[in-house]
Amino acid sequence: MPFALLDTKLIHEPLKYSGSLDHLEFIEVTPIIGREYPTAKIKDILGASNIEQQIRDLAIIISERGVCFFRASQDDLEVEDLKKFTDLVGKLSGRPKENGLHVHPLYRDPANVPMGNGKTDENIYVINSEAQKKMYRSMIKNRPVEPQDLAREWHSDATFESCPSDFSCLLMQETPPHGGDTLWYSGYELYDRISPSFRAYLETLTATCAQPVFRTASAAGNYAIMSPRGSPLNADDSFAPSHPVIRTNRVTGWKSVFAGLGLHVSRINDVYTYEDQMIREYLMRVLTRNHDCVARMHWTKNSVAIWNNSCVFHAATPDTHLVPGSLRLGIRASSIGEVPYLDPNSTSRREALGSAT
Ligand SMILES: [Fe+2]
Numbered sequence: 001m002p003f004a005l006l007d008t009k010l011i012h013e014p015l016k017y018s019g020s021l022d023h024l025e026f027i028e029v030t031p032i033i034g035r036e037y038p039t040a041k042i043k044d045i046l047g048a049s050n051i052e053q054q055i056r057d058l059a060i061i062i063s064e065r066g067v068c069f070f071r072a073s074q075d076d077l078e079v080e081d082l083k084k085f086t087d088l089v090g091k092l093s094g095r096p097k098e099n100g101l102h103v104h105p106l107y108r109d110p111a112n113v114p115m116g117n118g119k120t121d122e123n124i125y126v127i128n129s130e131a132q133k134k135m136y137r138s139m140i141k142n143r144p145v146e147p148q149d150l151a152r153e154w155h156s157d158a159t160f161e162s163c164p165s166d167f168s169c170l171l172m173q174e175t176p177p178h179g180g181d182t183l184w185y186s187g188y189e190l191y192d193r194i195s196p197s198f199r200a201y202l203e204t205l206t207a208t209c210a211q212p213v214f215r216t217a218s219a220a221g222n223y224a225i226m227s228p229r230g231s232p233l234n235a236d237d238s239f240a241p242s243h244p245v246i247r248t249n250r251v252t253g254w255k256s257v258f259a260g261l262g263l264h265v266s267r268i269n270d271v272y273t274y275e276d277q278m279i280r281e282y283l284m285r286v287l288t289r290n291h292d293c294v295a296r297m298h299w300t301k302n303s304v305a306i307w308n309n310s311c312v313f314h315a316a317t318p319d320t321h322l323v324p325g326s327l328r329l330g331i332r333a334s335s336i337g338e339v340p341y342l343d344p345n346s347t348s349r350r351e352a353l354g355s356a357t
Pocket of ligand 1: 155156157314
């Protein structure tokens with residue numbers, strides 16, 4: 001009997017960098033994660049004659065490095081530019097054609113935070129250290145009176161949707177003199193630090209990512225949840241999808257820990273309660289014990305970070321209340337990607353790079 005050829009083709013073939021951004025000065029933030037562009041202007045990329053090639057290449061770099069910082073002031077970046085840029089990064093890197101920018105479920109909340117110009121935009125999520133205190137009062141009220149555990153800050157964006165965000169882009173318009181840093185963590189490297197036998201087990205698991213607070217908040221405020229939210233598949237108000245604990249990044253073809261930890265992960269499916277807790281605590285322990293997998297951004301006025309939620313977790317640092325009178329104000333757009341999947345033919349980042357780190 002002839003040997004059957006094993007099908008090793010990936011569901012999404014990894015994209016190849018074409019070199020169109022070689023003219024940009026950059027430094028890698030750490031060996032494992034992050035790239036910083038000290039001088040590049042996003043507006044120049046948007047105005048380039050080969051804009052599509054440059055943005056596609058940037059999407060590949062973001063997906064390989066996890067997060068990119070644009071350190072030079074992006075003060076000429078209008079709200080529409082931020083939206084267009086984020087949308088194109090998702091679109092040109094193979095996002096499902098019917099998808100677009102995320103719409104926050106609670107956009108209709110009367111306490112919805114306006115941008116610095118006083119306007120709101122359904123595709124823009126506003127981060128405002130002052131106004132945010134007034135929103136989600138029900139969540140604040142339930143906060144335990146115990147020493148804070150900042151491990152709960154780690155998450156990837158819109159995991160409560162059937163199609164979560166692939167790329168998020170945050171422009172920080174006002175920054176405190178110190179504090180308010182954001183951290184990103186490599187989900188690729190987290191995967192690579194787990195033993196092969198345990199990885200194989202984790203690859204069999206999915207997790208429920210329930211965020212019932214949206215229904216509670218909309219019912220309390222007597223307004224309808226926004227729908228659809230960047231994809232025809234993000235149209236209901238159940239906010240309890242199941243996602244793979246290990247997923248494949250569609251741009252690189254590399255495996256990353258995904259729904260195994262984070263703010264939006266509520267339950268590892270089909271295991272007993274203590275096993276659920278054990279698995280999530282184990283993954284969080286690997287994360288908190290390995291700070292070399294972190295890229296940390298100290299925000300400067302009008303700097304930008306853009307990241308791939310399929311392969312990094314991120315966490316804001318809630319310490320700006322310690323800096324009296326300071327304001328941290330940012331606007332974020334998020335592209336909505338595909339339904340997360342684990343491709344059995346995908347590889348780990350270290351395997352792909354032949355890296356020993
Ligand atoms: Fe986030």
